[in-house]
Amino acid sequence: MLKFTPYLFSILIMSIPPKLIYAQDINILADGDFAGEIDKITENEVGGIGGEIVTKALKAANISYKILWRPWKRAFSEAQENSDKKTFIIPLTRNKEREEKFIWVSKIYESKTIFLTLNGSKNVDSMADAKQVKVGVLAGSSYETILLNPDNALDKAKIDAVPNDNTNFKKLIGKKIEAWFTLDIVANTLISTQGKNEKMEFKDFRIGKPIAIQEKYIATTSATSTELVKKVSNAFETFKKTSAYADIIKKINKK
Structure with a gap:
């Protein structure tokens, strides 16, 4: 039987392509x-x-x-x-x-952060507008940080932070929040996909002016x-x- 000596081990290692060793x-x-x-x-x-x-x-x-x-x-x-x-x-x-x-x-x-509201509601185009409504946002996100910035003077009691944006979208449709603060990419995607399940289209929503570049x-x-x-x-x-x-x-x- 072949003994597995340190010498044989070193030979084996040398035979392996460097890319595999240092991947x-x-x-x-x-x-x-x-x-x-x-x-x-x-x-x-x-x-x-x-x-x-x-x-x-x-x-x-x-x-x-x-x-x-x-x-x-x-x-x-x-x-x-x-x-x-x-x-x-x-x-x-x-x-x-x-x-x-x-x-x-x-x-x-x-991408850009925006406030999404339902058609029939007023556009939320600024932080000043946001002070008047209950806002949903993704917990732990940079968007939540923006809302919580003292300079924006939003009432923390009116900020509803949840673990995922699918929940925010459902809360907006169910009128449990009045606006949803998110990225334009996320809003557009969920209107296109989840909106269909609710028989809703882009015309049923109002997308506010961009608030910040992300x-x-x-x-x-x-x-x-x-x-x-x-x-x-x-x-x-x-x-x-x-x-x-x-x-x-x-x-x-x-x-």
Whole structure:
């Protein structure tokens, strides 16, 4: 019988292609309920604007990945922990409250926050308008941060934060909230999909004026090695120069 000596072990290791030994696989935290942005298709397949960009950019650069599906608040918490030192999160809005907590690897797209109301109600086009109504928002999101900003002087008792935007959409239709503060991408997607189940169309809603631009990133923390951050960043920066990326971005303003 052949003895497995240290010498034979070293020969075996040398025979393995370097790429297999030093493969820099990454984990990606995501919430599959970000309608139109990040849609869960299968356990490791992502749809939506953000999902399509991320998967195509990484595959083009031969970077393997695993999607870790989590509710948003948990995803955000685990991203900050980054216990395996190779965890990234999508899509993370860049703002001053988060600036020092993350490494902003690459901007993947941007969208606008808006207030959605039912037809027959007044448009909510500003924070001043929002003071007069009960507003639904995604808990733990950058949109909730905007609403809670003391400068906007909104009554916290009139802000209804819930774990996912499907709930906000249903509450708006059921008139349990008077306005929903979200992204234009998310609002458009849920009107197109969930609205059909309620026999409602775009004409049944009023979309307010844009409140703020949301820059969406793939991000990680300083625990991730500089080399891995650079590798992932290069993958996205290269992909953003392609026609495939341009075609995906065009979908944002189709509605």
